[in-house]
Amino acid sequence: MSLATKSSSPMAVAFDASWKTILECAAFEVFEMMVGVRPELNSASTGAPTGEQTAMVGMAGALCGMTTLRCAKATSARFAALMLGGTATSDASSSGDALGELCNMVAGNFKSKISTLADRCLLSVPTVITGGDYSMETSAPTQCIIVPLLFEGQPIWVALLIHR
Amino acid sequence: MKKLKVLIVDDSSVMRKIVERALRQAGLELTEVLEASNGAEALAEVQKGGLDMIFSDINMPVMDGLEFLKSLVGVGAAKGVPVIMITTEGSEARVVEALSAGAKGYLRKPFTPEQVKERVTPLLGGGQ
Numbered sequence: 001m002s003l004a005t006k007s008s009s010p011m012a013v014a015f016d017a018s019w020k021t022i023l024e025c026a027a028f029e030v031f032e033m034m035v036g037v038r039p040e041l042n043s044a045s046t047g048a049p050t051g052e053q054t055a056m057v058g059m060a061g062a063l064c065g066m067t068t069l070r071c072a073k074a075t076s077a078r079f080a081a082l083m084l085g086g087t088a089t090s091d092a093s094s095s096g097d098a099l100g101e102l103c104n105m106v107a108g109n110f111k112s113k114i115s116t117l118a119d120r121c122l123l124s125v126p127t128v129i130t131g132g133d134y135s136m137e138t139s140a141p142t143q144c145i146i147v148p149l150l151f152e153g154q155p156i157w158v159a160l161l162i163h164r
Numbered sequence: 165m166k167k168l169k170v171l172i173v174d175d176s177s178v179m180r181k182i183v184e185r186a187l188r189q190a191g192l193e194l195t196e197v198l199e200a201s202n203g204a205e206a207l208a209e210v211q212k213g214g215l216d217m218i219f220s221d222i223n224m225p226v227m228d229g230l231e232f233l234k235s236l237v238g239v240g241a242a243k244g245v246p247v248i249m250i251t252t253e254g255s256e257a258r259v260v261e262a263l264s265a266g267a268k269g270y271l272r273k274p275f276t277p278e279q280v281k282e283r284v285t286p287l288l289g290g291g292q
Contacts, residue, residue: 029274030274033274033275033276034182034273034274080178083178083181083182084178084181084182084185085181085185093177094177094178097176097177097178097179098178100176101176101178101179101273104223104252104273105252105273105274107252108251108252108253108272108273109252109274111253112253112272118255118256119255119256119257122253123223123252123253125175125223125224125225
């Protein structure tokens, strides 16, 4: 049995390989409904996520971990402008705010699609890091799902880091 | 169509604007849109009176949406003002808790203007 499927508590939900597809679906729905765009899957992406803006939402309960959404500042500014009506000028504050909300909705949408998580996994309020030169000191995730996307030619990464 | 004075409660200013835009896209005529970034700020706005409808996020710092909802009990100015909760949580338990505490409906983020209209229209009474 892998670490990912070994339960540390009776509440823990085992990782399932279908979660990558579910995360992709959750992200697409959020972008389509709240931003009005449909990013493409970036199948050519092989490297680790980069970009100067990262939104993070913690997950606790039956699934412990974190959902992140990372992209360039210009991309998050574009999201903010589109979310605010397409013509609005977004400032740095609203760019981070928009990215945090998108990450929050992706995390919520993901867990709502998994019946064993919906009522048994809580989300934190979003945190947004601006700047690309950072490292996160957390316990090593037992599973990591990365969904690389492209929007207007710019890369976006949606990731789910599962701590158990 | 009845003109509405609404309060939108969310810690995200972008989300507050999105909710306002969705309400307008849903065909509601808004005379005034008040905003609050948490339940405590919202409670102060409610106490001033004159609101027709409240939209509140659940997951917020300082005072969350459920605590805000429960704190409206006994506030005279909140009597008869429908509250719609907005949540990213897929948790039925939290929705049930909100409805039990007096919410008249809920919206799950992400949402479309059509979904907003479906939730709001039944609460507008005979003015529509």
